[in-house]
Amino acid sequence: xxESATGCATRDDPLMKYFALKMLFGDxxxxxxxxLGLTFxxxxxxxxxxxxxxxxxxxxxxxxxxxxxxxxxIDPDKLYVDDQKPLRDTxxxxxxxxxxxxxxxxxxxxxLSAKLPSGERETCDVIGIDDATLxxxxxxxxxxxxxxxxxxxxxxxxxxxxxRKLALPAGLAPGDVMLDFDPNDPAAKRRPMGLGDVLELxxxxxxxxxxxxxTPTFQSQPVIYTTYAxxxxxxxxxxxxxxxxxxxxxxGVEPKxxxxxxxxxxxxxxxxxxxxxxxTISYWVSQTGIPINFGxxxxxxxxxxxxxxGQMFYNFTLDNLKYFGAMKAMGASTRRLLVMVALQxxxxxxxxxxxxxxxxxxxGLSVPGNRLAFRMLWHIPVMTAGAVTIICVGSALxxxxxxxxxxxxxxxxx
Amino acid sequence: xxxxAGTRDDDVAIRLTDVTxxxxxxxxxxxxxxGATLEARYGESTFLVGPSGCGKTTLISIVAGLLxxxxxxxxxxxxxxxxxxxxxxxxxxxxxxxxxxxxxNLIPQLTVAENVSVPLVIRxxxxxxxxxxxxxxxxxxxxxxxxxxxxxxxxxxxQQRVAIARSLVHDPRILVCDEPTSALDASVGWKVMQQxxxxxxxxxxAVLVVTHDERIFPxxxxxxxxxxxRIKRVDQQSHQPLHAGxxxxxxxxx
Numbered sequence: 262x263x264e265s266a267t268g269c270a271t272r273d274d275p276l277m278k279y280f281a282l283k284m285l286f287g288d289x290x291x292x293x294x295x296x297l298g299l300t301f302x303x304x305x306x307x308x309x310x311x312x313x314x315x316x317x318x319x320x321x322x323x324x325x326x327x328x329x330x331x332x333x334x335i336d337p338d339k340l341y342v343d344d345q346k347p348l349r350d351t352x353x354x355x356x357x358x359x360x361x362x363x364x365x366x367x368x369x370x371x372x373l374s375a376k377l378p379s380g381e382r383e384t385c386d387v388i389g390i391d392d393a394t395l396x397x398x399x400x401x402x403x404x405x406x407x408x409x410x411x412x413x414x415x416x417x418x419x420x421x422x423x424x425r426k427l428a429l430p431a432g433l434a435p436g437d438v439m440l441d442f443d444p445n446d447p448a449a450k451r452r453p454m455g456l457g458d459v460l461e462l463x464x465x466x467x468x469x470x471x472x473x474x475x476t477p478t479f480q481s482q483p484v485i486y487t488t489y490a491x492x493x494x495x496x497x498x499x500x501x502x503x504x505x506x507x508x509x510x511x512x513g514v515e516p517k518x519x520x521x522x523x524x525x526x527x528x529x530x531x532x533x534x535x536x537x538x539x540x541t542i543s544y545w546v547s548q549t550g551i552p553i554n555f556g557x558x559x560x561x562x563x564x565x566x567x568x569x570x571g572q573m574f575y576n577f578t579l580d581n582l583k584y585f586g587a588m589k590a591m592g593a594s595t596r597r598l599l600v601m602v603a604l605q606x607x608x609x610x611x612x613x614x615x616x617x618x619x620x621x622x623x624x625g626l627s628v629p630g631n632r633l634a635f636r637m638l639w640h641i642p643v644m645t646a647g648a649v650t651i652i653c654v655g656s657a658l659x660x661x662x663x664x665x666x667x668x669x670x671x672x673x674x675x
Numbered sequence: 676x677x678x679x680a681g682t683r684d685d686d687v688a689i690r691l692t693d694v695t696x697x698x699x700x701x702x703x704x705x706x707x708x709x710g711a712t713l714e715a716r717y718g719e720s721t722f723l724v725g726p727s728g729c730g731k732t733t734l735i736s737i738v739a740g741l742l743x744x745x746x747x748x749x750x751x752x753x754x755x756x757x758x759x760x761x762x763x764x765x766x767x768x769x770x771x772x773x774x775x776x777x778x779x780n781l782i783p784q785l786t787v788a789e790n791v792s793v794p795l796v797i798r799x800x801x802x803x804x805x806x807x808x809x810x811x812x813x814x815x816x817x818x819x820x821x822x823x824x825x826x827x828x829x830x831x832x833x834q835q836r837v838a839i840a841r842s843l844v845h846d847p848r849i850l851v852c853d854e855p856t857s858a859l860d861a862s863v864g865w866k867v868m869q870q871x872x873x874x875x876x877x878x879x880x881a882v883l884v885v886t887h888d889e890r891i892f893p894x895x896x897x898x899x900x901x902x903x904x905r906i907k908r909v910d911q912q913s914h915q916p917l918h919a920g921x922x923x924x925x926x927x928x929x
Contacts, residue, residue: 274799275802276792276801276802276805277796277797279802280782280785280793280796283784283789284782284784284785286784287785288783288784581782583778583780584780586780587780589765591768591774591797592765592768592769592772592794592797592798593769594762668741669741670732670742672780673776673777673885
């Protein structure tokens with residue numbers, strides 16, 4: 262608190278800041294334009310990023326779902342989890358013989374065509390787990406039990422697909438088939454596939470004994486769990502059938518050390534779940550156009566922010582330059598005017614970012630279940646905030662340059 | 676010495692002697708003032724008149740501390756503004772100069788009272804005190820009750836009266852008016868000048884008015900005629916200048 266020359270009690274600048282905010286909020290058209298630009302940029306950047314992360318997460322959903330193993334052993338040419346580069350069954354024994362291995366079990370994972378009782382065909386992601394131990398089973402069983410897979414022809418299907426891709430005609434009783442069902446009839450009613458329903462995999466009978474919940478796959482195929490031996494029967498004959506080998510390290514053995522040992526002794530590749538996830542994600546990032554397409558959308562969001570919000574904020578400052586000039590003439594220092602501009606940019610950034618992220622989160626929460634590939638990591642708000650900061654700081658700096666260069670004598674020329 | 680503490684050793688508030696100012700350098704140099712000499716006294720209104728480009732705006736900018744002179748001598752309120760640092764000059768302006776602009780320059784997003792309070796806010800006066808003073812001076816210029824209005828809800832004459840209130844709210848010792856009536860029609864301009872004359876009458880204040888409008892010359896104590904960057908002559912009015920007090924003549928434009 263200081264005493265001014267007029268004898269009035271004075272303090273630092275809250276009123277100048279208040280005026281700055283009134284100037285911002287009071288210019289309704291420009292304020293909402295700036296807000297709209299920043300909101301749209303935040304929304305596009307964060308929403309597209311969250312969907313990209315969601316999609317990438319789905320590519321490794323199976324690795325996350327299969328939590329019992331310390332190591333994933335694969336053919337050296339296998340680039341990602343769904344890559345069809347199978348191993349010989351004898352490789353399982355070679356892995357088991359490596360010192361430090363507690364157990365090693367084969368796992369089948371492949372796309373097979375299923376024929377439904379309605380006569381429709383659907384490509385399914387069939388997972389065959391170890392017959393003896395049932396290791397590699399689903400993360401969550403909703404109906405039935407994993408042990409039921411030991412029943413003849415038993416399979417378990419995923420909950421998300423039973424009412425969609427695996428849905429059956431409404432009147433079809435479990436075990437029956439319908440020869441005259443027209444799947445293209447829009448009036449045809451359907452019911453979810455359930456326990457006791459029978460379908461064909463490679464012309465072999467498969468009976469639903471359980472409903473499980475899994476992370477959706479990247480291509481959203483139905484997921485079918487069965488035993489390894491039965492999966493080999495369903496799959497076309499091949500000398501190499503094991504998609505990979507799951508390994509548990511002995512207590513006290515470091516998985517990464519064990520991985521090196523397995524690689525050295527078998528010539529296969531061994532990864533921890535995290536490393537295998539990154540190998541899979543790296544494949545999708547480097548070998549597909551997905552990142553580029555999402556990158557373009559995110560880049561467009563940034564450009565929209567620059568083009569609309571950045572330019573509009575700059576124009577907002579230009580419109581107010583004569584008032585800043587008048588205030589400068591009346592004795593306001595350049596620093597105080599810069600604080601006003603910075604505050605305006607900061608408030609616009611915070612509001613635009615908050616609304617944009619809020620809409621993104623509402624978008625993610627509004628779609629029930631896991632139908633939407635949407636995953637909000639903490640990195641996404643940080644990255645979005647960084648982009649909005651760049652937009653606002655850039656436009657604010659340009660505006661500030663105009664304010665710094667503003668000659669107060671200019672006020673007499675308007 | 677504090678920049679606000681110029682001593683008053685005579686009746687002259689502003690004294691310029693052979694002041695020069697040139698914009699640009701080399702071949703593109705444009706001399707705006709070629710040796711302007713002028714005195715403006717406390718309690719008087721000095722009008723600067725002359726053709727466009729003769730240096731009027733440059734001269735009031737130098738007097739108001741917005742520009743530095745290149746040469747000559749100058750004392751404003753007893754202070755040589757050329758000796759002040761940029762920060763001192765900024766503070767000196769905030770304490771000693773009131774401005775009335777041709778285009779009013781009222782901030783449209785602020786209320787009338789907030790606009791008037793800007794010079795006080797710049798000086799760091801508290802909100803309540805600043806708005807109280809603003810309301811008081813708005814009342815003095817006949818705009819009592821319009822404190823919460825937005826400038827764009829007022830007529831041109833009313834906006835200029837708000838600008839007058841803003842220029843005087845911090846009780847400046849110099850009032851600089853740049854074409855205060857050029858954006859107004861004749862009748863409104865006359866009333867605005869009455870207002871300026873009424874509220875600016877102060878024995879410790881000098882008023883400097885730049886104008887092309889000969890119809891408001893009766894409000895001047897002295898009229899300095901400028902041409903080509905120099906003061907050619909200064910006419911002292913033979914009559915008592917007009918103001919809005921008792922006995923003020925009728926508005927000739929009514």
